[in-house]
Amino acid sequence: MTGKDEAELSGLLRAAIAGDERAYADFLHRVAALVRGFARRKIVQGGVDPEDVVQETLLAIHVKRHTWRPDAPVLPWVYAIARFKLIDAFRRRGRRIEVEIDEIAETFAEPAAETVSERDINRALEGLPPTQRSVVSSISVDGHSIGETAAKLGVSETAVRVSLHRGLAAIAKRFGRQ
Amino acid sequence: MRTEDLIKALDADARDKAMPLGKAWWLAVGMAVAIAAAVFFVTIGPRPDIMPAMHTMRFMSKFVFTLALVASAFALIRALSIPGASTRRAMAWMITAPALVVLAVVLELFAVPQADWGKRLVGSNMMICMSFIPLIGIGPLAVFLGMLRYGAPTRPVLAGAVAGLLAGGLSATFYAAHCFDDSPLFVATWYTIAIAFLTLLGAIGGRLFVRW
Numbered sequence: 288m289t290g291k292d293e294a295e296l297s298g299l300l301r302a303a304i305a306g307d308e309r310a311y312a313d314f315l316h317r318v319a320a321l322v323r324g325f326a327r328r329k330i331v332q333g334g335v336d337p338e339d340v341v342q343e344t345l346l347a348i349h350v351k352r353h354t355w356r357p358d359a360p361v362l363p364w365v366y367a368i369a370r371f372k373l374i375d376a377f378r379r380r381g382r383r384i385e386v387e388i389d390e391i392a393e394t395f396a397e398p399a400a401e402t403v404s405e406r407d408i409n410r411a412l413e414g415l416p417p418t419q420r421s422v423v424s425s426i427s428v429d430g431h432s433i434g435e436t437a438a439k440l441g442v443s444e445t446a447v448r449v450s451l452h453r454g455l456a457a458i459a460k461r462f463g464r465q
Numbered sequence: 466m467r468t469e470d471l472i473k474a475l476d477a478d479a480r481d482k483a484m485p486l487g488k489a490w491w492l493a494v495g496m497a498v499a500i501a502a503a504v505f506f507v508t509i510g511p512r513p514d515i516m517p518a519m520h521t522m523r524f525m526s527k528f529v530f531t532l533a534l535v536a537s538a539f540a541l542i543r544a545l546s547i548p549g550a551s552t553r554r555a556m557a558w559m560i561t562a563p564a565l566v567v568l569a570v571v572l573e574l575f576a577v578p579q580a581d582w583g584k585r586l587v588g589s590n591m592m593i594c595m596s597f598i599p600l601i602g603i604g605p606l607a608v609f610l611g612m613l614r615y616g617a618p619t620r621p622v623l624a625g626a627v628a629g630l631l632a633g634g635l636s637a638t639f640y641a642a643h644c645f646d647d648s649p650l651f652v653a654t655w656y657t658i659a660i661a662f663l664t665l666l667g668a669i670g671g672r673l674f675v676r677w
Binding site for chain 2: 303304306308311312315316319338341342345346347349350351352353354355356359363364365366367368370371406408409412423424426427428430432433448451452455459460
């Protein structure tokens with residue numbers, strides 16, 4: 288199963304880097320499911336919400352995707368980021384944990400079971416400058432396209448792209464730091 | 466925000482591309498060399514007898530040590546800046562520079578009478594060595610720490626320390642062209658202390674600044 292995941296996921300990410308947005312969304316959905324399974328297995332006591340770890344990992348994967356070498360396997364890269372973010376989440380809550388890399392192979396993908404709990408990402412979103420915040424939430428929460436967001440806010444598409452990019456980078460940086 | 470929604474935003478931002486990390490590392494080394502060279506030539510510069518010195522083994526051996534350190538630290542720091550990349554082989558290569566120095570020290574102890582050991586070790590330049598290797602290396606270290614922020618090291622303190630070793634190796638390569646003390650006894654002592662200082666600084670920098 289892992290071998291098939293590896294081939295499919297690295298294929299998707301390669302296509303995404305070549306400019307295929309559809310492939311990128313597929314890649315992120317499948318990575319989210321894998322990381323969710325991983326985080327739920329590792330978080331046996333409360334204190335850290337697995338979905339926060341999923342979101343933080345996705346953001347880190349996004350802003351650090353230039354660190355993946357297209358000829359290298361993608362799963363060790365994904366799990367190394369997930370593990371780093373999981374340990375980080377525990378550290379912020381004053382706990383120390385050890386996460387063994389070997390156990391990753393036993394992780395299975397889990398479908399989303401969204402709860403309405405307050406997410407770390409919302410706090411990071413609220414800390415953004417107003418323009419970035421409205422662009423990011425228009426595209427994510429409201430599900431508008433770049434073009435629709437530009438029309439709604441009365442700015443150019445380029446300006447929307449810039450605000451989105453900066454906003455996401457800022458969220459990735461602030462995630463859970465407050 | 467649901468994870469679903471976050472993916473929409475990430476997908477919309479997919480078009481924006483950053484420079485691949487491997488390429489960025491080469492660029493960073495180019496920048497670091499330029500900074501180190503500028504500081505070196507403005508301050509101390511090469512020794513006046515560098516041409517004849519290049520025909521002596523002791524003088525040239527210094528560059529073998531420092532360049533071995535640069536090459537192995539560069540390979541290791543590149544691996545350390547990629548999540549999940551294997552570092553075992555690069556880690557093993559780090560033994561090269563210290564092993565060469567130890568070998569040279571042993572040869573020197575055989576070649577030089579015991580009465581001269583102390584003189585060779587203390588040399589004439591140790592204070593300059595210990596101040597200028599860190600001074601030339603500090604700019605490159607800042608560049609390499611910046612690169613670690615651009616990368617994604619899952620062991621920031623270790624990666625920061627290796628950034629210090631790389632900056633130290635680079636700086637020592639320049640300094641070696643200035644220094645009159647060519648004995649491996651001098652190099653093994655004072656260069657090591659100076660590079661260790663940059664390594665410590667790098668580790669602290671990794672702890673404080675390399676967050677992602």
